[in-house]
Amino acid sequence: MRNIYMTDELEEIRHQVETFVEREVVPNGDQWEEDGLIPRELLEKMGSLGMFSLRVPEARGGLGMGEIASVVFAEALATSTFAGFEITALVHTDLAMPHLLRSGTPEQHDRVLPAVMLGETIMALAITEPDAGSDVAGIRTSAVKDGDGYRLNGSKLYITNGVYGDLVVVAARTDPSERYGLSMFLVESDREGFAVSKKLDKHGWRSSDTAELTFTDCWIPQENLLGTEHRGFYEIMKNFQNERLILGAMAVGAAQKGIELALQWTQQRAAFGGTLYDKQTIRHRLAMHQAHVDAGRAALYHAAWLAENGVDATKEVSAMKAFTGEMVNDVLYDCLQFHGGMGYMRESPIERMVRDARILSIGGGATEVMLEEVAKRSML
Numbered sequence: 001m002r003n004i005y006m007t008d009e010l011e012e013i014r015h016q017v018e019t020f021v022e023r024e025v026v027p028n029g030d031q032w033e034e035d036g037l038i039p040r041e042l043l044e045k046m047g048s049l050g051m052f053s054l055r056v057p058e059a060r061g062g063l064g065m066g067e068i069a070s071v072v073f074a075e076a077l078a079t080s081t082f083a084g085f086e087i088t089a090l091v092h093t094d095l096a097m098p099h100l101l102r103s104g105t106p107e108q109h110d111r112v113l114p115a116v117m118l119g120e121t122i123m124a125l126a127i128t129e130p131d132a133g134s135d136v137a138g139i140r141t142s143a144v145k146d147g148d149g150y151r152l153n154g155s156k157l158y159i160t161n162g163v164y165g166d167l168v169v170v171a172a173r174t175d176p177s178e179r180y181g182l183s184m185f186l187v188e189s190d191r192e193g194f195a196v197s198k199k200l201d202k203h204g205w206r207s208s209d210t211a212e213l214t215f216t217d218c219w220i221p222q223e224n225l226l227g228t229e230h231r232g233f234y235e236i237m238k239n240f241q242n243e244r245l246i247l248g249a250m251a252v253g254a255a256q257k258g259i260e261l262a263l264q265w266t267q268q269r270a271a272f273g274g275t276l277y278d279k280q281t282i283r284h285r286l287a288m289h290q291a292h293v294d295a296g297r298a299a300l301y302h303a304a305w306l307a308e309n310g311v312d313a314t315k316e317v318s319a320m321k322a323f324t325g326e327m328v329n330d331v332l333y334d335c336l337q338f339h340g341g342m343g344y345m346r347e348s349p350i351e352r353m354v355r356d357a358r359i360l361s362i363g364g365g366a367t368e369v370m371l372e373e374v375a376k377r378s379m380l
Contacts, residue, residue, distance in 0.1 A: 005301040010072050017051065017076035029082035032207035033352070036199075037164055038088045040122075047119025052093050055101065056117055060109060066308035067242060070094050071249040071300060078253025081261075081349040083356035084207030086250060091160045092116075094246045096123035098239050099169045099184055103227030108186065112167065124161035124168045126187075126213055127236060129154070134369045136171070136236050137179050141215065143172035150174070150185065150225070152218040155197070162211030163199050165189060170215070175230045182232035186224040193218030204355035240365065241307055241314065244321040247364045248300045251324035254357055255293045258328075258335040259286060261350055265339050282338060289331045296324040318365070318373035325361035325370075332357050 006014075024042060032038055046052060054069045056062020063069070070093070077086040097116060100108065100123070115121035132138035141154025152172055162168065168187045175181025187194060198212040227235055263286065266276035276282050299320040306313035332354045336343035343350050361367045 003297070003301060005068055005305055006072075010069060013054070013069065014072050014076045016049070017073060018079050020046070020049065020051075021077060021080040025080040025082060025085055029080060029085060029207065032082070032085065036206060037209050038085055038207060040119075040164075043089070043092075043119040043122060045119070046089060047117060051089070052097075052119055053117045055093070055098065056113070057101070060113055061117065067245055067304040068301065068308055070242065071245055071304045074246050074249035075253035075256075075297075078250055079257055081254075081257055081353055082207055083250060083254065083353070084205040087160055087205055088208045090246050090250070091125060092119075092123045092165075095239070095243050096125040096161075096167075096169045098242055099125070099226060099235060100186070102238070103184060103235055107223065108226070112186065116167070121166045122161055122164070124159055124165040126156040126159045126162065126168050126170045128156060128158050130157050134365055136182075136233060139171055139173055139182055141170070141172045142176070143174050143183060143185060143220065146219060149219055149221040152185070152187070152193070152215040152220055154215055156213040156215075158200065159211045159213055160205075160208055162213050163196050163209035165209075168194075168213070169226060171232050171236060174232075178230065180233040181230045182236070183229050184226040184232040184235055185220050186226055187215075187218070187220060191218055191220070204352070204358060206355075241317045243364045244317050244370075245300065245304050245307065247360055248296070248303075248317075248320050248324040251328035251357070251360045252293060252297045252300055254353055254360075255289070255296070255324075255328040255331040258332045258350060258353055259290055259293065262286060262335040262338045265342075269340075276338065285334055286338075289334060292327050293331065296320070296327050299323060315374055315377040318370040321365060322367045322370035322374065325367055328357045328360055329354075 053062035054065045054073060058064040074090055077089060100112065116123060127136060129139055129141060143150040143152050166189050168189065170185045170187045171182050172185060173181060174183040193216045195214050196211045197214040200210040200212060202210055266282055269276045303313050303316040303320045306316055336350050336354050339348060339350050342348050345351060
């Protein structure tokens, strides 16, 4: 598919990431699935190659790029077929780091950003709680003023990079009288009162680590307040659009890779005196799926372009997220079907990809939530 949003620089980034994935990730991903984590050495190698610096301002040593670069990066990572690896990197670069870049003080940037860019400090984002998912205003974790800092108490759930990460951006309630009275904090994983209460066992994304976190009288200094006190809810809402773009890119990339794997399999799989691909029903279903992937990619890059140019793209991003999250599951369902019995075997990449894709219609805003966002902004 021709992509009018691509530039020579973005094409070079895509090529660099895809080459890295083929050399460093594909041969090792099965072991990481068993281990339940991505080696720190790999993340540091990505950092040293500048992959964690795409959105960092040039004045801070980054490339100063925007949402389209993040989408290119995420889609290229998806060629690995190991979405657990992909989300480990993307939570660091595009879910947690934007809060530091947008709301951090110069002192916080000096103190934290160099190691974050190099992958020596891996970030996580802790917003979701047992009773607060898409309804961010329902957060109960509290941060109460205590001397020249805050005392943090509460728990967080489903936190990617929460087990092995180093620095967590935590949302907590600082104004109990106001529904939206939340603040954001930088919390180092070695702080007293911070604990990984449970390492979670997941259906998919198995090479990424996911945690339940607890904070028990965890003292946070004032210098770790991220942004303006009581304004954290609005910062979360701003970055939700970027998060949904990233998940849409993961969906588009996975669906495209699934079609490529299905094409390879059906074109060499002998059946009924020919190959599976000789059957019109197979060709036509793959062709329709390719049309859906192309439509999802067009919506994805257009929404990213709008966001990068300062346009309120909540409707477009929400529609794209709803569409691509459902689309990738439909596409990969058929891709596994066309693999027959082999598609059900753990040795087949498509089996893992089907499991990994299921979360894409849930995470970052479930399809039902996204459709409500669209409906509120449409003439119905």
